[in-house]
Amino acid sequence: MTQGLNKVMLFGNLGADPELRAIASGGHVLSFRVATTEVWFDKQQQKQERTEWHQVALFGARAEPLARLLHRGSRVLVEGRLQTTSYEKDGSKRYKTEVIATDLFLGGGNALGSTATQGRDAPAGLRPRALAAVATDNDIPF
Numbered sequence: 240m241t242q243g244l245n246k247v248m249l250f251g252n253l254g255a256d257p258e259l260r261a262i263a264s265g266g267h268v269l270s271f272r273v274a275t276t277e278v279w280f281d282k283q284q285q286k287q288e289r290t291e292w293h294q295v296a297l298f299g300a301r302a303e304p305l306a307r308l309l310h311r312g313s314r315v316l317v318e319g320r321l322q323t324t325s326y327e328k329d330g331s332k333r334y335k336t337e338v339i340a341t342d343l344f345l346g347g348g349n350a351l352g353s354t355a356t357q358g359r360d361a362p363a364g365l366r367p368r369a370l371a372a373v374a375t376d377n378d379i380p381f
Contacts, residue, residue: 245320245321246318246319246320247317247318247319247320247321247338248316248317248318249273249275249293249295249315249316249317249338250275250314250315250316250317250346251273251274251275251276251293251314251315252273252274252312252313252314252315253271253272253273253274253309253310253311253312253313253315254271254272254273254274254292254311255271255272255311256271256309256310256311257269257270257271257305257306257309257310258270258271259302259303259306262298266298266299266300266302267298267299267302267303267306268296268297268298268302269296269297269298269301269302269303269305269306269309270294270295270296270297271295271309272292272293272294272295273292273293273295273315273317273338274290274291274292274293275290275291275293276288276289276290276291277289277290277291293317293337293338294335294336294337294338295317295319295337295338295340296337296338296339296340297339297340297343298339301343305343308345309345313345313346314345314346315343315344315345315346316343316344316346317338317340317342317343318340318341318342318343318344319338319339319340319341319342320338320339320341321336321337321338321339322336322337322338322339323335323336324337
């Protein structure tokens with residue numbers, strides 16, 4: 240009776256403005272790419288960085304209002320699950336893995352500092368929640 244867990248959390252920035260599309264069921268899907276950057280120091284104490292790009296899709300009633308709030312550079316925390324789909328192109332089978340977002344939180348700081356981007360202009364009930372301050376190593380009590 241083992242069940243799996245498919246949970247993804249990404250904290251990063253949008254690489255481009257999101258794309259809003261209508262789907263056959265009558266709803267909307269919001270598609271965007273999130274960049275996450277890992278920073279570390281190598282053996283020579285040189286700072287190294289690696290950026291990963293993640294394709295994200297958000298379905299439902301929040302897609303349309305969020306399309307107006309999000310823009311290139313927006314800082315977001317995305318929670319969701321991974322989903323891989325296959326398709327045929329030029330006679331060969333290809334695969335696409337994306338994050339299906341179940342929750343999205345807008346980040347603070349310089350990326351989203353204005354009132355409009357904090358979601359106060361969105362209809363009630365569709366306002367995204369702002370991220371709390373990110374804890375640093377000094378904030379952790381152990």
